[in-house]
Amino acid sequence: MDVLIIGGGLGGLVAALDLRMRGYAVTVVERQQYPFHRVCGEYISNEVLPYLRRLEADPAVLQPAQLTRFSLSSPAGRTLSVPLDLGGFGVSRYTLDLHLCRLAEARGVTVLQKATVTAVAFEAATDSHTVTLADGRQLAARTVLGAFGKRSAFDRQLQRPFFQQRSPYIGVKHHLRLPGYPTDLIALHNFADGYAGISAVEDNRLCFCYLTTRQNLKAQGTIAQLEANVLARNPHLRRILTEAEYLYPQPEVINEISFAPKSCVEEHMLLCGDAAGLITPLCGNGMAMALHGAQLAATHLHDFLRGRTTRATLETRYRHDWQRHFGQRLRVGRLVQGLFGQPVLSEAVVGGLRYLPAAVRALMRRTHGQPF
Numbered sequence: 001m002d003v004l005i006i007g008g009g010l011g012g013l014v015a016a017l018d019l020r021m022r023g024y025a026v027t028v029v030e031r032q033q034y035p036f037h038r039v040c041g042e043y044i045s046n047e048v049l050p051y052l053r054r055l056e057a058d059p060a061v062l063q064p065a066q067l068t069r070f071s072l073s074s075p076a077g078r079t080l081s082v083p084l085d086l087g088g089f090g091v092s093r094y095t096l097d098l099h100l101c102r103l104a105e106a107r108g109v110t111v112l113q114k115a116t117v118t119a120v121a122f123e124a125a126t127d128s129h130t131v132t133l134a135d136g137r138q139l140a141a142r143t144v145l146g147a148f149g150k151r152s153a154f155d156r157q158l159q160r161p162f163f164q165q166r167s168p169y170i171g172v173k174h175h176l177r178l179p180g181y182p183t184d185l186i187a188l189h190n191f192a193d194g195y196a197g198i199s200a201v202e203d204n205r206l207c208f209c210y211l212t213t214r215q216n217l218k219a220q221g222t223i224a225q226l227e228a229n230v231l232a233r234n235p236h237l238r239r240i241l242t243e244a245e246y247l248y249p250q251p252e253v254i255n256e257i258s259f260a261p262k263s264c265v266e267e268h269m270l271l272c273g274d275a276a277g278l279i280t281p282l283c284g285n286g287m288a289m290a291l292h293g294a295q296l297a298a299t300h301l302h303d304f305l306r307g308r309t310t311r312a313t314l315e316t317r318y319r320h321d322w323q324r325h326f327g328q329r330l331r332v333g334r335l336v337q338g339l340f341g342q343p344v345l346s347e348a349v350v351g352g353l354r355y356l357p358a359a360v361r362a363l364m365r366r367t368h369g370q371p372f
Contacts, residue, residue, distance in 0.1 A: 001025040001110075002305055004131050004141035006117045006154065009038070009093075011273030011290040011297075012147030013100035016109045017055045018298035024305060027110040027139065028101075029117050029131075035098040039171040039254040041197045042207040043067060043186050045088045045288040047369045051295055057103055064091035065200035071187040077235040086368060088186070088288075090201040092175070117154060120144055122268045127311060129268070143301055146271040147294070150278055151256055158267060162260040169257040172223060173209040176244040181206060191231045192216070198240060205247060208240060211257065211280075223251060259334055264293075264322040265315045272297045276322065277330050280337040285368055289326055292372055296321050325369065 008030030194212030
């Protein structure tokens with residue numbers, strides 16, 4: 001085959017659609033079975049729409065929520081609000097990933113579900129890869145794209161530096177219904193040692209997702225106690241937590257979320273999406289970055305597969321383009337994250353930014369891209 005993609009999230013599936021449209025034989029390996037939930041804020045900036053429409057994958061058929069306003073609150077409930085200049089939309093990963101998978105399969109992409117990659121070997125003599133699956137199958141591919149998410153056992157095999165260092169962060173996601181909640185608003189609410197985002201997705205539901213620390217959870221004992229004793233000190237969060245209807249019995253949880261810098265090339269594999277770098281939830285645009293990364297990877301792989309570049313040039317150019325498009329967004333995201341989470345500092349920052357809406361919009365522009 002021409003391209004094997006490890007991971008069937010946004011980056012992997014959209015890269016598969018792009019590369020298949022260019023005429024390549026593509027296989028996606030996904031360890032879970034669609035549809036399934038992921039810990040994700042489920043907001044996507046409209047910067048991605050021209051690209052998705054070119055791929056004939058317009059998300060409008062899923063009837064996503066249209067998001068045009070942004071609000072931020074301090075732990076005590078002070079708020080600031082600004083319009084979203086470019087706007088965005090909300091759609092659940094449960095719905096969107098399944099939709100993209102079906103599109104990919106209908107167009108000739110092979111999607112192997114409930115399959116796990118255990119090894120990737122690059123063979124210099126043939127300038128190609130051999131990919132081994134957990135069931136013993138071996139697949140030969142001219143190129144491999146890694147789109148295996150925030151944290152994978154495969155990161156350990158690659159001995160990636162961020163995987164060797166413990167991260168204090170955990171992520172939690174609920175789907176809710178809350179009558180009267182504005183469907184055009186994405187809101188971020190601070191609390192002690194964390195922050196939560198809430199916005200509408202399809203079918204009159206809300207995605208409620210938050211980041212905090214293992215220590216915060218350990219001190220409270222359970223997620224329910226954490227939400228009641230810590231998150232609910234913010235009055236906006238208290239209303240959500242006490243008035244909303246929870247749509248599935250247990251939240252989705254992910255541990256060891258790392259915002260440390262990552263490489264976008266490993267062992268002659270290009271990486272995209274969260275595998276290549278994770279933007280902080282306060283900047284709320286990881287899904288758009290994953291889609292843009294898929295577009296960059298597909299473009300560079302196309303040049304290589306057509307014989308226009310060598311493998312060394314492929315990797316060098318991809319690294320350069322990835323840093324040019326995303327390096328600053330990630331750096332600004334880490335800077336912004338440092339301003340929140342501590343109650344005193346959060347109160348001061350939100351209190352000050354309330355009188356500087358232009359500064360808020362400038363920060364947002366630095367963590368969002370342009371239509372592509």
